[in-house]
Amino acid sequence: MATKDLPDGIAILDFGGQYCHLIARRVRELNVYSEILPSDAQRADIEALNSVMNLKGIIFSGSPSSVKAQDALTLDPEILEMGVPVLGLCYGLQLLANMHGGRLEKAREYGVTKAYIDEPIGILEGLTSCEMVWMSHGDTVFEAPPGWKPLARTDRAPVAAMVHEEKQVWGLQWHPEVVHTEHGKEMLSNFVLKVCKAEPNWRPLDAVEEAVEKINSIVGDGRAIIALSGGVDSSVAAALAARALGGRLMAVHVDQGLMRMNESAGVYEAFKDRGLKLEVVDAKKRFLERLEGNIEPELKRKIIGEEFIRVFEEKAREFNADYLIQGTIYPDRIESGLTKNSDTIKTHHNVGGLPSTMEFKQVIDPLEDLYKDEVRGLGERLGLPKELVWRQPFPGPGLAVRIVGPVTEEKLEVLRRADAIVVEEVEKHEFSDGLWQYFAVLTDTKSTGVKGDERAYGYTVAVRIVESIDAMTANFSFAPWEVLERISNRIGNEITSVTRIVYDITHKPPSTIEWE
Ligand code: XMP
Numbered sequence: 016m017a018t019k020d021l022p023d024g025i026a027i028l029d030f031g032g033q034y035c036h037l038i039a040r041r042v043r044e045l046n047v048y049s050e051i052l053p054s055d056a057q058r059a060d061i062e063a064l065n066s067v068m069n070l071k072g073i074i075f076s077g078s079p080s081s082v083k084a085q086d087a088l089t090l091d092p093e094i095l096e097m098g099v100p101v102l103g104l105c106y107g108l109q110l111l112a113n114m115h116g117g118r119l120e121k122a123r124e125y126g127v128t129k130a131y132i133d134e135p136i137g138i139l140e141g142l143t144s145c146e147m148v149w150m151s152h153g154d155t156v157f158e159a160p161p162g163w164k165p166l167a168r169t170d171r172a173p174v175a176a177m178v179h180e181e182k183q184v185w186g187l188q189w190h191p192e193v194v195h196t197e198h199g200k201e202m203l204s205n206f207v208l209k210v211c212k213a214e215p216n217w218r219p220l221d222a223v224e225e226a227v228e229k230i231n232s233i234v235g236d237g238r239a240i241i242a243l244s245g246g247v248d249s250s251v252a253a254a255l256a257a258r259a260l261g262g263r264l265m266a267v268h269v270d271q272g273l274m275r276m277n278e279s280a281g282v283y284e285a286f287k288d289r290g291l292k293l294e295v296v297d298a299k300k301r302f303l304e305r306l307e308g309n310i311e312p313e314l315k316r317k318i319i320g321e322e323f324i325r326v327f328e329e330k331a332r333e334f335n336a337d338y339l340i341q342g343t344i345y346p347d348r349i350e351s352g353l354t355k356n357s358d359t360i361k362t363h364h365n366v367g368g369l370p371s372t373m374e375f376k377q378v379i380d381p382l383e384d385l386y387k388d389e390v391r392g393l394g395e396r397l398g399l400p401k402e403l404v405w406r407q408p409f410p411g412p413g414l415a416v417r418i419v420g421p422v423t424e425e426k427l428e429v430l431r432r433a434d435a436i437v438v439e440e441v442e443k444h445e446f447s448d449g450l451w452q453y454f455a456v457l458t459d460t461k462s463t464g465v466k467g468d469e470r471a472y473g474y475t476v477a478v479r480i481v482e483s484i485d486a487m488t489a490n491f492s493f494a495p496w497e498v499l500e501r502i503s504n505r506i507g508n509e510i511t512s513v514t515r516i517v518y519d520i521t522h523k524p525p526s527t528i529e530w531e
Pocket of ligand 1: 523
């Protein structure tokens with residue numbers, strides 16, 4: 016029974032797919048409330064959501080696993096009998112097909128793919144006969160289950176969309192929630208507003224007020240320190256925390272020796288006059304000592320995560336603070352495998368990289384449910400300078416994850432110089448406006464060169480320039496040749512120990528943005 020005071024809403028079952036949270040965000044962008052539940056939620060758990068919303072529909076997310084695996088995630092079948100429309104995305108579609116006697120086989124599809132829409136009805140209403148959609152799956156539905164109608168296909172997926180019309184259960188093999196699906200928003204809007212008939216009358220809470228309240232409710236009249244790397248996320252988190260705590264907050268910037276050229280000095284300059292207590296800690300020696308000889312990327316990340324905490328603990332003791340505030344955002348959590356069923360892609364230093372014991376009463380992440388573009392929006396509202404809000408992201412583990420293999424002072428110096436050239440040359444050109452990140456990587460491959468008529472045997476530097484909206488997916492940039500040539504000439508001429516420069520032409524997926 017619908018309750019007038021409650022918003023209409025959609026339940027999302029999380030099977031561990033990388034984009035699950037994005038589905039919730041897209042539904043909320045339609046001004047319809049949404050809640051994410053783990054995939055083992057029972058019908059009663061979903062019914063219980065009716066205390067906060069009028070349940071209008073259910074979406075099943077994608078998953079890193081296969082429906083054919085022995086320990087495959089399943090579904091309480093009662094959920095399909097709740098009388099509200101259901102939409103299965105990717106693994107969600109495969110699960111529906113598998114449960115009802117469809118035929119699945121291994122057939123991989125990856126990236127932007129042409130989908131031929133044979134039946135433009137329901138969630139596909141208003142679409143053209145050929146749509147560009149984002150695929151990322153290994154299992155494929157070859158035959159729809161009896162009683163289900165196939166709606167769309169691709170060159171490799173005979174059933175890329177299907178429906179059980181009577182029960183209003185829909186399935187899409189592709190991901191309408193990612194920006195690469197050209198009309199993804201229309202597909203989700205068709206499902207939420209037309210098929211489920213949800214009223215778009217929900218408005219999100221003010222994000223600044225919400226975050227300030229969250230910090231206040233945890234810290235009370237205590238003290239906190241904020242980990243300020245100087246990147247967008249920690250700067251926005253610092254501005255929010257300063258609003259909440261005023262003089263009971265101290266910002267700590269750790270120079271772990273893995274910074275880009277002039278980075279820490281720049282952070283000090285940007286924040287010294289902003290009414291924030293700020294301390295810059297020179298911790299170069301201890302980080303490099305702990306990293307010495309370690310080549311495994313995940314281990315490097317964990318060492319760095321732990322060492323950061325140890326420095327923060329020391330500073331917190333001096334300031335008498337019990338809480339640590341960080342600028343962790345949602346993609347950091349999902350990549351670190353922190354949501355149930357999701358796979359660990361890489362352990363972000365400030366999430367999975369935290370040590371198991373810490374002196375803090377609690378670590379507070381006021382931005383933990385937000386994406387970078389939302390954080391930037393907050394930063395602008397909080398009046399942070401444009402250069403800071405629109406800075407390219409820089410990972411907490413810094414250049415350590417851009418040096419493949421062991422990190423040494425000498426390699427750091429080579430990389431810093433190469434990176435500064437990439438940044439300088441890219442920023443001279445207007446194409447830099449639309450970029451997410453541009454940087455140099457020091458690979459562990461050496462190669463033969465010729466410098467000044469002499470044989471040289473030196474490092475290979477990779478140049479990475481990517482475009483992205485939320486870092487969940489990214490494309491390498493079609494950077495102008497003349498920019499790449501200038502970068503290559505300068506690195507080759509100015510850094511004696513580099514004999515080869517290559518351009519990284521991999522999207523994410525299959526690569527990640529950082530090399531480690
Ligand atoms: P990947 O390499 O996973 O990176 O595609 C996605 C975005 O996250 C940044 N990144 C990190 N940021 N701590 C951070 O603060 C980390 O451990 C970390 N690892 C990656 C990366 O620069 C990119 O923008």
